[in-house]
Amino acid sequence: MDRKAVKAILFDLDNTLIETSRAGAVAIQKTSELLKTTLGLDNMTISSICDRFKQKLLHESFDPSAGRSIDEVRVDHWQESIQEAAAGSATPSLAAQCYYLWKNSRLEVLALSPEICNLLKELGSRYKLLLLTNGETQTQREKVEAVGCQEFFDAIVIGGEHAQQKPFVSIFTLCFSMLEVEAHHCVMVGDSLDTDIQGGFNAGVRATVWIHGAGDAAPEGSVRPDYTVPTVLDLPDVLAQLE
Template structure:
């Protein structure tokens, strides 16, 4: 292989290779139905409970050293969301039911599509592939296993296993060392401008590829990706240009 050619591709996971957002919405619909059969309240109250949980989830903090698992922390988020909306309800068991309904339903939906699986197989014949995903270690490894990712990548790096995550250069240096490549040998592919694309720039990879499935305009003041695609399935076109 020519020394100027791309040698490795770093992929993000959520909403790049798997439809995490969509799976979460469908899982929440199932949880909505569970709440509807468990509580004598109207739909607006149930929607409020679900919205409160998602808001709390967005701002959650998790410290493994605190002695609680991420599952326990998120059950508590459901418990608080229910209590804030239905004062008279005894919620601990219902909160656990809601959490595991949401979690397990979501995991069941997180699969690599046949098209993306085939793409990864084709790419791995020419390139080293590494999956680099941010998030709490337990949560992200559960997604990796549910999606069946392990057979498609040379290495998998979960940010929660390290001191720093994307966009910090240190986590990218871990990836380069694992693959035994230089930054300029690699491209970074992901849907997040703040973590994937900014991280790729920080790490000085050859090129960054933004997966913009929604067709959003580039925000003012944002980092500018080298390439933008509506789907990762078109990645080979970019690779042809780079090589």
């Protein structure tokens, strides 16, 4: 048996298979319009509110054992952001409106393109495929459901459902076990050097593929991907080089 043969591919979800950043921008724009209509604030203040919300998301630490849902936590993000940027304007009902508009608008925009669906179908006929995504359980499950990608994968692993997420080796070991393959028969594909590429490197996969539309090299001092491509649609070219 060829020790170097690729048998399985692990895919990240956000900004690898789906354009989460673009969907987030659309959702923020719609929420900005709601704030402007409701509060009559100037554009600079509205921009400040939205930037504060995005920062709270970026640095979010969610503990499911604390007895609050992720929805409740993120409603609070909006209320705090409005209060900080426009003191006296925040109400729980407005914060909830902002959150659910942002959340639902983002989910509505998220989609697997026809080209990526075809790619996954073609790859699924030759390799085992697994979706490995970091993030809070409800949020990531809602994305998976919204884009309807379950049919393309042999297994789906949500980081928030486990003790450790990417780049820790333990979650990769779980994936290899689920697919009944060895690390050296797997390729890790994702847009994050810190989680996807570093995680694949830590776990000893056959190759790592960095999805990086900007086209520049990995920053000095960061983990080096084995391959860098602008879009996941270029993956077949990489796989051909590995065969």
